[in-house]
Amino acid sequence: MYIKLDPQSDFPIYSQLIHQLMEGILKGDLKEGDMLPSVRSLAADLGINMHTVNKSYHELEKRGIIQIVPKSGAVVRLQQAEKESEHYTRLVRELKPVLLEAMTLGMGKAEINSLVELLVKEYKEE
Amino acid sequence: MYIKLDPQSDFPIYSQLIHQLMEGILKGDLKEGDMLPSVRSLAADLGINMHTVNKSYHELEKRGIIQIVPKSGAVVRLQQAEKESEHYTRLVRELKPVLLEAMTLGMGKAEINSLVELLVKEYKEE
Amino acid sequence: MYIKLDPQSDFPIYSQLIHQLMEGILKGDLKEGDMLPSVRSLAADLGINMHTVNKSYHELEKRGIIQIVPKSGAVVRLQQAEKESEHYTRLVRELKPVLLEAMTLGMGKAEINSLVELLVKEYKEE
Amino acid sequence: MYIKLDPQSDFPIYSQLIHQLMEGILKGDLKEGDMLPSVRSLAADLGINMHTVNKSYHELEKRGIIQIVPKSGAVVRLQQAEKESEHYTRLVRELKPVLLEAMTLGMGKAEINSLVELLVKEYKEE
DNA sequence: GTGGTCTAGACCACT
DNA sequence: GTGGTCTAGACCACT
Known part of the structure; x- marks a missing residue:
């Protein structure tokens, strides 16, 4: 690696x-x-x-x-983000302000979704 | 307010x-x-x-x-996140590590999408 | 077992x-x-x-x-936590910082007691 | 101090x-x-x-x-251990194994309670 | 040979 | 003047 x-x-x-x-x-x-x-x-x-x-x-x-x-x-570690885990909670807390910022900057639901998809693909298909 | x-x-x-x-x-x-x-x-x-x-x-x-x-x-300010703007760039830079972390924790594309939708709705419908 | x-x-x-x-x-x-x-x-x-x-x-x-x-x-081994034993001493040393932390986080004596009782019950009644 | x-x-x-x-x-x-x-x-x-x-x-x-x-x-920080907070969760996770150990060493519910009270007093009345 | 801990000293950005 | 970060080097206990 x-x-x-x-x-x-x-x-x-x-x-x-x-x-x-x-x-x-x-x-x-x-x-x-x-x-x-x-x-x-x-x-x-x-x-x-x-x-x-x-x-x-x-x-x-x-x-x-x-x-x-x-x-x-x-x-x-074996990965699986269970919804009750503290790691999932932390993740949501990190994600929220970024999404709020995106929306405040004028991005709509569709736009945000496509951006997220784009970025996710970047990692998965690398 | x-x-x-x-x-x-x-x-x-x-x-x-x-x-x-x-x-x-x-x-x-x-x-x-x-x-x-x-x-x-x-x-x-x-x-x-x-x-x-x-x-x-x-x-x-x-x-x-x-x-x-x-x-x-x-x-x-007038809100419009143009794809070339520095604000859009910064947003992407903030979003990337959080999405990477989500995926590393085992969340799939679909799971991430539905989480994002959920959080976006939280703000829009308030 | x-x-x-x-x-x-x-x-x-x-x-x-x-x-x-x-x-x-x-x-x-x-x-x-x-x-x-x-x-x-x-x-x-x-x-x-x-x-x-x-x-x-x-x-x-x-x-x-x-x-x-x-x-x-x-x-x-035969279990009996004698107050003078090293095992009892170690236990107290392990318990102290956790209780201190609980109190510093704002828990009162009563709250700590009820939490301890709750957790003890969990094991005894299993 | x-x-x-x-x-x-x-x-x-x-x-x-x-x-x-x-x-x-x-x-x-x-x-x-x-x-x-x-x-x-x-x-x-x-x-x-x-x-x-x-x-x-x-x-x-x-x-x-x-x-x-x-x-x-x-x-x-303003302290108050809300039951839902991650800090409370962590605390419980720290407390559990110590209590389990105490019980395995032969301490009963009453004994554990009095030990906890003793230690709590030590801090409060210092 | 490993991570845990500690020290001394450095440059950085920002209040 | 503050915490953030990084380096170089050290001794420790335990695998």
Whole structure:
């Protein structure tokens, strides 16, 4: 799996890494149950600091996407966003303000739907 | 227009104010071209700090929703999210990571679409 | 005794196993003096790694709930939380921060008591 | 407000700091709406690293106890553990295994209740 | 060899 | 002056 980080980007490195790892999971490069590389080895591979990788891993754990087993490593969790889970709740809380903003900027229901579809396709068909 | 702030919310006051003002615009309480109340008077009405209102106004301007005319006041802008505009670009940039997260958490295209529809309806029919 | 593990839970497998074994003891499926299944056979039955079972057993031993006799097996210990024992001390150390957090989040003495009663009942009446 | 850290303790410094700050809030040294000291100044006062203070603050924010406003500071949140909140859910999840362990160690309902009351009093009457 | 924790020091954007 | 981010390097416990 190829990870590309841009130190010049507006997005901090740890965000970019989160993003790339989520894409890796979506594309199937990382499957459920797979071990992620250790923070140290991934940091070395990417030429960044261990702590930066660590921050990304912990953020992904907070979002329910991976599970960190101390002293052992990190594993991709079985995914299924159950409606009652805290992760689903958080997701809705993140989605709401963005949709509100879209509507305030004048986008209609249809427009928003097609934008969402477009973006979703981007990931699925990559 | 009635604005309700919850000091014990997870969201900071200025976010809540942004949210409420956007809803006001959506519902038509504030129409395009309308003047917003002055920073000072709104702060007094809501019993919050002037700087907090100021922060909300500037955030709304950055998002292309209102326009601040120095020494004069703030006006609701004509809303039209043109695909080339910076506001549309920013919106897409905000939407992308949330959708990516949804998919990584195991939500499918259909599920995401129905969630988006649900949330959009919540605002439109209020 | 039936053990159910959920690989997609937020809790790691070894924690779930600890939990289930403790429930088994509470319900009386496993009585004091009973032998636990061997690490190997339980791992095979549950379709999980031997090391995972091992980790659960050692954690239960550290908590004074079972006793591991090398080369022989694991036995459910006589339960009695004496106030001077290290297990009682550890328990208090685990309980304290959770109660402190509850109070800091605004829960009163009565509320905490009723919550504790509720949760205790959940196990006893299962 | 006096904060005492023990570098020799089993508990990491950031945990001790979390603990002390929660006690400070409980005792009323820090009231709702109060600003916490900046990460830098508190670190300097305590003779520890900025990052350690930072970690404590973020953990307290995750638990809903304080609110961090980037570039501005951290404030004690209005506390009230609503039953629907994610913080309440987390609390219950933390409390459950400890109670289960207590019962497995042979403590009865009455014993657990009196232990909880004892510990709660310790904080309230300090 | 792993993640957990801690330190010291740096540059950044924004109030 | 604030928190956000990043780096480099260290010791620890436990697998």
